[in-house]
Structure formats: C-alpha cells, structure tokens
Amino acid sequence: MLDCVVFLADCLVSVSQCIEVIIGGLDYNQNKVNQWTASIVEHSLTQLVKQGRPFKFIVNCAIMQKSGAGLHTANSCYWDTATDGSCTVRWENRTMYCVVSVFAVALTC
Amino acid sequence: MSDLAKEKAARLLKKRGSVSSLGSHDVRAKETGGKIKDSISTVSYIDEPGHHDDNPRPTVQMENTFQLAPHRRFPVLTVNDILKDVLDSYLQEEKYEAELCRQMTKTISEVIKARVKDLMVPRYKIIVLISIGQLSEQNMRIGSRCLWDSSNDTFSSHSFKNSSLFAVANVYAVYVE
Numbered sequence: 001m002l003d004c005v006v007f008l009a010d011c012l013v014s015v016s017q018c019i020e021v022i023i024g025g026l027d028y029n030q031n032k033v034n035q036w037t038a039s040i041v042e043h044s045l046t047q048l049v050k051q052g053r054p055f056k057f058i059v060n061c062a063i064m065q066k067s068g069a070g071l072h073t074a075n076s077c078y079w080d081t082a083t084d085g086s087c088t089v090r091w092e093n094r095t096m097y098c099v100v101s102v103f104a105v106a107l108t109c
Numbered sequence: 110m111s112d113l114a115k116e117k118a119a120r121l122l123k124k125r126g127s128v129s130s131l132g133s134h135d136v137r138a139k140e141t142g143g144k145i146k147d148s149i150s151t152v153s154y155i156d157e158p159g160h161h162d163d164n165p166r167p168t169v170q171m172e173n174t175f176q177l178a179p180h181r182r183f184p185v186l187t188v189n190d191i192l193k194d195v196l197d198s199y200l201q202e203e204k205y206e207a208e209l210c211r212q213m214t215k216t217i218s219e220v221i222k223a224r225v226k227d228l229m230v231p232r233y234k235i236i237v238l239i240s241i242g243q244l245s246e247q248n249m250r251i252g253s254r255c256l257w258d259s260s261n262d263t264f265s266s267h268s269f270k271n272s273s274l275f276a277v278a279n280v281y282a283v284y285v286e
Contacts, residue, residue, distance in 0.1 A: 028248070030248055033248070033250045034250060034252075036250075037250050037251070037252035038252060038254075040252075041252055041253060041254035042254060045254055045256055048256075049256060056255075056256060056257040056258070056262070056283055057255065057256040057257070058236060058253065058255045058256075058257070058281050058283075059253060059254050059255070060238055060251070060252075060253035060279065061251070061252050061253065062240060062249065062250070062251040062252075063249065063250050063251075064242070064247060064248075064249040064250075065247035065248045065249065066247070067245050067246050067247035068245065069242060069243035069244070069245035069246075069247050070205065070207055070210070070242065070243045071240060071241070071242035071243070071249075072210045072211055072213075072214040072240065072241045072242070073214065073238070073239070073240045073241075074214035074215050074217070074218040074238075074239050074240075075218060075236065075237060075238040075239070076218035076219050076221065076222040076236075076237040076239075077222075077234070077235065077236045077237070078222055078225075078226055078234060078235035078236075079234040079235070079236070079283075080234070084234065086236075101238060103236050103281070105234055105236075105257075105283045105285075108171065108285065108286060
C-alpha cells in the first residue's frame with residue numbers, strides 16, 4: 001500500500017500539470033467544456049500509463065462553473081487497501097472549479 | 110521512511126471542503142496451513158485528521174484459480190436500480206444545505222457500497238463516487254475514463270435532481286482475477 005500511496009502522490013503532480021495545460025488561464029465556456037473534460041481524462045490516463053505500473057485506472061473529472069453554488073463529492077471503495085488506492089486533485093481559477101479523482105486497482109501479476 | 114511517505118501523501122491529499130473518501134478492507138487468504146484471515150473494515154475521511162492504515166498488513170500470496178472469466182458478471186441493471194432507489198429515498202425531500210449535504214455524501218456513498226456488497230458478486234472490487242451540488246445558475250460537466258479489462262469490468266451511473274440540488278452517483282466494478 002505504501003508503494004501505491006507514494007505512486008499516487010506522484011500522480012497528483014502529473015494530473016495537476018495536465019489540468020493546467022488544458023484549461024489553465026481559460027474562462028468557463030459551455031461549448032468547450034465537453035472537450036475539456038474528455039482531454040483532461042485522456043491525458044491524465046496517458047500520463048498514468050506511462051509510469052508503467054501494474055494497475056487498472058479509473059479517472060473521473062468534474063468541471064463546474066463558479067457561481068456561488070456549493071458542491072460536495074464523496075467516494076467509497078471496496079478493495080484491498082494493501083494494494084489499491086485513490087487520490088483527488090482539486091483545481092480552480094477565476095471562473096471554474098475542476099475536481100479530478102484517480103482510482104488505482106492493483107493487477108495481480 | 111514509511112511514515113514520511115504517508116505524511117507526504119496525506120498532506121497532498123488533505124484539503125478543506127467536502128471531499129472525503131472511505132476505505133474498506135476485505136482480505137481473505139487461504140494459505141497452505143489452512144488459516145483464514147478475518148475481514149476488517151476501516152473508514153477514514155480526508156476532511157478530518159486521521160490515520161491511513163494503522164496496521165499495514167503484508168501482501169498475501171494467492172493460489173491460482175485457473176479461472177479465465179468471472180462465473181457471474183456484475184449486474185449493471187440491478188445496480189442502476191439500487192442507485193435510483195438510494196438517491197430518491199435520501200434526497201427527494203431535501204433542500205441544499207452545506208453541512209447536511211456534506212454528511213449526506215458520506216452516508217450515501219457508504220449506503221450504496223453496502224447495498225452493492227450485499228449482491229455478493231464474487232471477485233469484484235467496488236468503487237462508489239457521489240457528487241451532490243446546489244442548483245443555481247451554473248453549468249457543470251462530469252466525465253470519466255477508465256483503463257481496465259472491458260470484457261469483465263463495468264460501471265453504473267445515475268443522476269438525480271430536485272428543486273434545490275442535484276446528485277450524480279457512479280459505481281465502478283473491477284474484476285480481480
């Protein structure tokens with residue numbers, strides 16, 4: 001599990017870089033947000049795969065326009081805590097919030 | 110060394126706001142001596158200070174099952190119904206309030222996980238992700254992508270809306286061979 005935790009801590013960095021590259025400095029745009037979520041998950045997944053670790057990945061991304069409304073997120077997982085783990089990255093700019101969750105489930109090999 | 114790594118990860122993961130995650134643990138190992146470990150459930154929240162794992166257990170070596178595919182597939186439609194049922198019963202009459210919804214997300218994710226576990230689908234790991242937000246003038250988009258074995262692994266999703274809040278629930282099921 002330690003291995004997984006350290007690995008996920010490194011993932012945090014690469015995922016936040018992905019988000020920054022794709023939507024950093026942009027304002028919320030209804031027409032583009034579909035494309036943004038798709039690229040964020042795709043690029044994050046590619047970065048994770050590049051690390052070459054034996055995990056299955058689930059990447060979830062939520063982008064919300066800033067309007068004073070509140071948002072709560074929770075996750076609950078039934079797995080082997082010795083080998084599996086998750087991490088969540090929260091990012092915001094002037095006009096939107098972005099929350100990306102990464103779950104890593106170990107492959108038995 | 111291990112503590113440092115844990116601290117670093119915990120610091121990176123800790124944030125204000127309502128993001129919490131529950132960890133649950135079920136270990137069964139049949140060793141050659143015939144010993145069987147009992148299952149243990151642990152719960153931890155990111156928005157409350159806590160430990161990750163007090164007793165890190167050594168990874169156990171499993172025997173081969175020679176099984177190529179699950180005997181029983183994950184019942185997506187049943188889980189869809191579970192999600193609909195849980196979200197409707199917990200949120201139908203509720204108004205959005207920060208503290209209430211914070212507790213509600215944690216409760217609902219635990220409830221959904223427990224009900225999916227009750228289906229007793231063998232060799233599947235379950236991940237439940239729930240988001241509850243206030244209805245206002247904003248737009249929102251949620252997307253997810255998974256790297257897994259698409260013949261065995263699957264997901265289920267449901268969204269709910271009432272006059273003051275919306276909720277989106279995702280359940281991912283990953284096969285362990």
